[in-house]
Amino acid sequence: xxxxxxxxxxxxxxxxxxxxxxxxxxxxxxxxxxxxxxxxxxxxxxxxxxxxxxxxxxxxxxxxxxxxxxxxxxxxxxxxxxxxxxxxxxxxxxxxxxxxxxxxxxxxxxxxxxxxxxxxxxxxxxxxxxxxxxxxxxxxxxxxxxxxxxxxxxxxxxxxxxxxxxxxxxxxxxxxxxxxxxxxxxxxxxxxxxxxxxxxxxxxxxxxxxxxxxxxxxxxxxxxxxxxxxxxxxxxxxxxxxxxxxxxxxxxxxxxxxxxxxxxxxxxxxxxxxxxxxxxxxxxxxxxxxxxxxxxxxxxxxxxxxxxxxxxxxxxxxxxxxxxxxxxxxxxxxxxxxxxxxxxxxxxxxxxxxxxxxxxxxxxxxxxxxxxxxxxxxxxxxxxxxxxxxxxxxxxxxxxxx
Amino acid sequence: xxxxxxxxxxxxxxxxxxxxxxxxxxxxxxxxxxxxxxxxxxxxxxxxxxxxxxxxxxxxxxxxxxxxxxxxxxxxxxxxxxxxxxxxxxxxxxxxxxxxxxxxxxxxxxxxxxxxxxxxxxxxxxxxxxxxxxxxxxxxxxxxxxxxxxxxxxxxxxxxxxxxxxxxxxxxxxxxxxxxxxxxxxxxxxxxxxxxxxxxxxxxxxxxxxxxxxxxxxxxxxxxxxxxxxxxxxxxxxxxxxxxxxxxxxxxxxxxxxxxxxxxxxxxxxx
Numbered sequence: 316x317x318x319x320x321x322x323x324x325x326x327x328x329x330x331x332x333x334x335x336x337x338x339x340x341x342x343x344x345x346x347x348x349x350x351x352x353x354x355x356x357x358x359x360x361x362x363x364x365x366x367x368x369x370x371x372x373x374x375x376x377x378x379x380x381x382x383x384x385x386x387x388x389x390x391x392x393x394x395x396x397x398x399x400x401x402x403x404x405x406x407x408x409x410x411x412x413x414x415x416x417x418x419x420x421x422x423x424x425x426x427x428x429x430x431x432x433x434x435x436x437x438x439x440x441x442x443x444x445x446x447x448x449x450x451x452x453x454x455x456x457x458x459x460x461x462x463x464x465x466x467x468x469x470x471x472x473x474x475x476x477x478x479x480x481x482x483x484x485x486x487x488x489x490x491x492x493x494x495x496x497x498x499x500x501x502x503x504x505x506x507x508x509x510x511x512x513x514x515x516x517x518x519x520x521x522x523x524x525x526x527x528x529x530x531x532x533x534x535x536x537x538x539x540x541x542x543x544x545x546x547x548x549x550x551x552x553x554x555x556x557x558x559x560x561x562x563x564x565x566x567x568x569x570x571x572x573x574x575x576x577x578x579x580x581x582x583x584x585x586x587x588x589x590x591x592x593x594x595x596x597x598x599x600x601x602x603x604x605x606x607x608x609x610x611x612x613x614x615x616x617x618x619x620x621x622x623x624x625x626x627x628x629x630x631x632x633x634x635x636x637x638x639x640x641x642x643x644x645x646x647x648x649x650x651x652x653x654x655x656x657x658x659x660x661x662x663x664x665x666x667x668x669x670x671x672x673x674x675x676x677x678x679x680x681x682x683x684x685x686x687x688x689x690x691x692x693x694x695x696x697x698x699x700x701x702x703x704x705x706x707x708x709x710x711x712x713x714x715x716x717x
Numbered sequence: 718x719x720x721x722x723x724x725x726x727x728x729x730x731x732x733x734x735x736x737x738x739x740x741x742x743x744x745x746x747x748x749x750x751x752x753x754x755x756x757x758x759x760x761x762x763x764x765x766x767x768x769x770x771x772x773x774x775x776x777x778x779x780x781x782x783x784x785x786x787x788x789x790x791x792x793x794x795x796x797x798x799x800x801x802x803x804x805x806x807x808x809x810x811x812x813x814x815x816x817x818x819x820x821x822x823x824x825x826x827x828x829x830x831x832x833x834x835x836x837x838x839x840x841x842x843x844x845x846x847x848x849x850x851x852x853x854x855x856x857x858x859x860x861x862x863x864x865x866x867x868x869x870x871x872x873x874x875x876x877x878x879x880x881x882x883x884x885x886x887x888x889x890x891x892x893x894x895x896x897x898x899x900x901x902x903x904x905x906x907x908x909x910x911x912x913x914x915x916x917x918x919x920x921x922x923x924x925x926x927x928x929x930x931x932x933x934x935x936x937x938x939x940x941x942x943x944x945x946x947x948x949x950x951x952x953x954x955x956x957x958x959x960x961x962x963x964x965x966x967x968x969x970x971x972x973x974x975x976x977x978x979x980x981x982x983x984x985x986x987x988x
Contacts (some may be wrong), residue, residue, distance in 0.1 A: 333962060358935075360937065364857075364860060365853060365854070365856075365857035365860065366858070366859075366861045366863070366864055367857075367860075367864065368937050369853075369857065369858075369861045369937065369938060370861055370864045370865070370868075372937050372938055372963060372964050373744065373745070373964075374868070375860075375964065376963060376964075376965070377968060380968070380969065388868060389864060389867045389868050390862070390864070391860070431867060432874075435863075435866060435867070496824050542981075669854025
């Protein structure tokens with residue numbers, strides 16, 4: 316080999332068509348740490364890493380066969396001491412003395428190799444980031460799709476719910492009408508005049524009242540407020556109403572009426588403590604001939620008996636009915652004068668925790684006709700001061716005694 | 718639909734003959750690598766050539782990262798072509814990784830194939846000591862993929878400049894240009910991962926179609942040990958060691974390749 320070529324600053328190697336090493340310059344031998352006799356006659360694979368052997372077979376062999384040259388191919392050599400040397404290779408196939416000879420030059424590119432590795436690493440990271448981004452986007456799209464499905468499901472449910480609500484409202488409206496049909500008409504004659512006001516906080520009320528003429532002179536008047544309001548309370552009012560209607564019409568004795576109602580509630584809930592409701596009640600038996608009122612107030616707000624002398628309160632003396640079994644209900648009696656006025660009401664009419672405005676209202680309007688007083692009371696409930704009472708059922712009875 | 722698949726995989730049909738013979742190119746190659754060998758069969762057979770999606774003149778738009786993530790995507794390509802052409806009992810010739818693609822296709826649809834001819838096949842490229850020698854460690858194959866990446870920039874220049882240097886054999890240059898230049902770096906990388914890391918040893922016993930194993934001499938990619946393993950584990954197989962060296966006898970030694978295939982076909986047909 317030419318002396319200059321032997322020591323040029325770069326590797327030089329010749330191969331046969333089959334990849335057998337024919338010669339190598341000293342520079343390359345130095346890099347690889349082989350002697351010339353160790354390489355001559357060997358396959359080029361001897362100085363390649365395993366990866367380079369594969370790459371050589373897959374790319375170098377077809378390229379050199381077809382194109383007769385290879386340019387700027389990156390390969391990795393392996394020295395005798397198994398050290399990897401990255402090189403850039405150029406090769407050309409020449410016919411010399413009727414034989415194909417492949418001439419290769421190889422330049423080690425250690426520094427550049429490091430740099431390229433860093434570039435590739437950055438490229439891979441960018442690709443991975445892009446893939447992750449695309450995945451995140453497609454995940455979001457899936458989430459959005461399922462969100463839309465859920466939303467339309469919700470809309471459908473809402474529609475069903477709305478339909479149900481309308482149906483329920485209709486049902487409750489009908490129930491309210493049924494409840495109202497049980498209310499008795501007002502009574503007006505030469506001895507007595509009774510007017511009632513009744514308003515449910517929702518569709519159905521937990522309040523109930525009844526006024527009955529028992530005989531020519533006697534009148535039974537009852538007002539009840541079942542604990543709570545709404546459907547369950549309303550059902551109980553219906554249950555007690557049918558009972559007190561029968562009891563009062565037949566008999567009218569306060570002790571019997573109230574005792575029976577108390578027993579009825581205990582019977583209703585004796586096997587179901589959870590459903591237990593108690594109820595405040597006030598029952599009046601007015602005798603217009605004797606001009607006296609027999610009454611029992613079981614936990615109910617005091618009724619007012621007004622005459623020219625002032626107002627007497629008919630206070631509660633026993634707990635609400637349905638509370639304690641075996642409660643003794645004792646009738647109290649109070650005489651009245653002609654021209655007296657009685658007001659019965661449930662706690663929805665007044666502020667249960669504040670000032671009872673009904674008493675001054677009665678005093679201030681002593682001479683007013685009953686229908687005007689009734690309007691005044693209704694208006695007083697509508698005042699904003701009592702607006703929160705809209706959450707409670709409202710019922711009151713006015714009685715003028717002649 | 719059928720027409721779509723034929724266009725997608727650039728299916729070319731030539732030759733006259735009742736029997737069909739399909740040539741499937743190996744890793745990272747397109748159908749032009751078969752030119753010399755396929756020509757020899759046109760008299761007697763209907764010769765079918767094609768490109769896998771992502772290579773040659775296939776429809777690159779059809780490339781789907783998920784589908785071609787493993788060999789099954791390429792098996793699907795082959796099966797769809799067979800279905801589109803309504804092939805029955807055709808002869809399949811596959812180079813390198815295509816041997817395994819054809820074999821997997823024959824397990825899925827045995828009726829499509831009468832013979833499998835495998836050139837330089839390997840069911841698994843990695844060593845799995847002590848019972849199996851595939852030729853490579855995992856690092857070797859990762860190193861190859863790494864090396865492919867580092868050579869991408871060079872390829873475009875290499876092939877563009879060679880056109881002028883081969884005025885006497887222009888078709889050869891064109892051949893290579895089509896084969897390599899249309900290869901997208903990402904597709905090549907994925908194909909390499911699908912091809913070189915696939916372990917098909919457990920599929921061998923499921924093969925019911927007779928096969929010819931063509932084992933080259935000094936083949937670094939599919940060493941003799943691998944060919945012999947196949948001989949022992951592939952049912953109905955016939956083993957033939959070639960004089961041809963390297964991994965691409967259909968390119969480097971087309972005469973011997975043609976001769977061995979024809980010999981096998983005439984011998985088995987006589988039986």
